Amino acid sequence: MRESLFGDSVMTKEKNKESSNVTASSPVSLEVYKALVDRCAKGRLNFPIANGSALHARILIEKLFEIARNDACLVTGSLRQTNRSGVDIYAHDRVISSAKKFLASKDSQLSVVVQTGKIDGGANNAFFKAVVNNPERQGIVRIYLPADGALSASDTPHFMISDGSAYRYETGKDASPANESISAIANFGDLRTAETLSDIFSDVVGLLRTDNNLRELKEFEPGASYVG
Numbered sequence: 001m002r003e004s005l006f007g008d009s010v011m012t013k014e015k016n017k018e019s020s021n022v023t024a025s026s027p028v029s030l031e032v033y034k035a036l037v038d039r040c041a042k043g044r045l046n047f048p049i050a051n052g053s054a055l056h057a058r059i060l061i062e063k064l065f066e067i068a069r070n071d072a073c074l075v076t077g078s079l080r081q082t083n084r085s086g087v088d089i090y091a092h093d094r095v096i097s098s099a100k101k102f103l104a105s106k107d108s109q110l111s112v113v114v115q116t117g118k119i120d121g122g123a124n125n126a127f128f129k130a131v132v133n134n135p136e137r138q139g140i141v142r143i144y145l146p147a148d149g150a151l152s153a154s155d156t157p158h159f160m161i162s163d164g165s166a167y168r169y170e171t172g173k174d175a176s177p178a179n180e181s182i183s184a185i186a187n188f189g190d191l192r193t194a195e196t197l198s199d200i201f202s203d204v205v206g207l208l209r210t211d212n213n214l215r216e217l218k219e220f221e222p223g224a225s226y227v228g
Helices: 010-018 030-043 054-067 093-103 126-132 191-208
Strands: 049-051 071-076 109-114 140-146 159-162 166-170 184-187 214-220
Touching (some): 030 049, 054 159, 054 184, 093 126, 126 140, 140 191, 159 191
Parallel strands (some): 071 109
Antiparallel strands (some): 159 166
């Protein structure tokens, strides 16, 4: 990917600025962690939340789907169903249920860029199968599969944004299934960084639509079935 796509690392500057303030840097119970996420999401608080495990990741992803009304955008390595230890991430029931509820609205749309171009599980990806094939789905699902090498792991940040206002941004590298570390920062009220991520998502999609960088766009209107 062209280095100019993300500039000189706007997100690195944001990460460094927030690093001393991120909560949950020391172990806390999942109940306490979830309560913190609920509070920040409900109040749309500008408060950085650390994500250091797959269990944290699925709590945050579920909440981002829950609060979304119109748009959910995601850049992911492969939309991993589980980590190598077998902990559900996108295959988790609550993540899937939250995404289904979001897409039950006719004004909703989910856009996913799969950076590696390879969906975990392919046609058997539990998340896509359940969400796309849900008979109550009214929203549109778009999956962008880049051509080989179009989006490199080192230059492509992974993140999720809800309605351009709340986000989960990965600060570690999670494109490779061999990497068990899932480090990220989430925030439900940091509009400036959310706007930056929204711009990056638009830039990524724009790049994929040029110079044969897009291998395939899978677009599922309501009633369409998932094909991996």
